[in-house]
């Protein structure tokens with residue numbers, strides 16, 4: 001009997017519903033992760049229980065209600081649709097499952113299904129283009145923990161962050177072209193990425209070379225020290241998308257959104273730039289968000305609703321947001337390509 005290969009798509013996760021208790025449960029699990037709030041455990045417990053959880057769940061639940069659909073959270077629905085489409089395209093040799101790092105469907109449940117089906121080789125694909133310890137790192141830590149606890153430990157192959165994979169970059173550019181139409185009708189294009197604290201960038205530096213965030217140009221090209229640098233990977237994606245869209249450097253901006261707390265996060269900040277652009281003559285803006293593979297709270301509410309509002313208040317006229325990759329057929333194909341490549345690499349590694 002031929003064994004199926006497991007394909008494990010992993011995403012961040014979302015609350016089960018928009019009630020304050022469910023949003024609180026989600027935020028508690030998410031923000032208790034030491035890779036997300038990387039301070040000493042006692043300080044994290046105090047921050048979470050005294051400053052964040054008494055207030056934020058109510059505010060976040062209201063935001064979630066703005067984007068929730070009849071079927072549920074957009075992040076979950078798009079991730080489930082992608083999983084189904086990838087399963088259809090890969091065919092019977094593969095068993096494809098979705099697992100969320102926080103809440104449901106949990107990574108544990110998906111791994112239990114692989115176990116029950118006797119799947120002994122799993123290709124995991126964290127659905128984040130760029131590496132951050134708080135996203136990819138956290139998913140992989142959880143994956144290795146679950147797999148390592150099995151009596152019959154499965155073989156794992158991992159698709160690495162795909163910020164430089166042509167299938168991902170071509171797909172981003174094509175969806176942008178489809179959605180924005182003629183780029184000449186925009187005064188500028190903004191590429192906004194989820195931010196992370198600056199400290200996370202310096203902690204990711206390879207070999208303590210004193211490179212990261214030490215100069216304005218530290219993220220402009222790759223050297224050994226910044227191989228894991230989330231910000232450098234975001235700039236790389238932006239340059240590659242711009243190349244594919246024939247956008248010159250003076251026609252696009254790269255910014256970072258969704259910051260939390262008072263410590264410095266990587267700059268420039270999306271909300272500040274959105275308020276500054278109209279004064280620079282940018283009235284019609286196209287926006288891409290290439291750190292998310294599925295639309296979610298941070299694209300639909302933070303950018304398409306609140307971002308538009310503050311841009312217009314500052315004198316802007318229109319903001320057109322490009323949808324995330326979601327379950328676009330080109331993205332489904334790209335995911336299958338990356339999975340197949342990793343499968344071949346893993347098989348070769350096992351036979352040498």
Ligand SMILES: C=CC1=C(C)c2cc3[nH]c(cc4nc(cc5[nH]c(cc1n2)c(C)c5CCC(=O)O)C(CCC(=O)O)=C4C)c(C)c3C=C
Nearest residue numbers: 012013014036060075132134135194196260291296297298
């Ligand atoms: C690109 C991937 C992501 C990274 C890196 C990331 C880091 C990060 N996030 C927070 C805090 C919050 N993020 C929240 C929502 C959220 N974050 C991502 C992705 C990344 N986060 C997604 C896809 C979503 C949306 C989830 C959805 O249900 O739609 C939230 C929750 C919402 C809110 O209350 O604002 C928080 C909080 C930190 C602190 C962090 C890195 C340190």
Ligand SMILES: [Fe+2]
Nearest residue numbers: 012194258298
């Ligand atoms: Fe986040």
Ligand SMILES: [Fe+2]
Nearest residue numbers: 218219229232
């Ligand atoms: Fe960097």
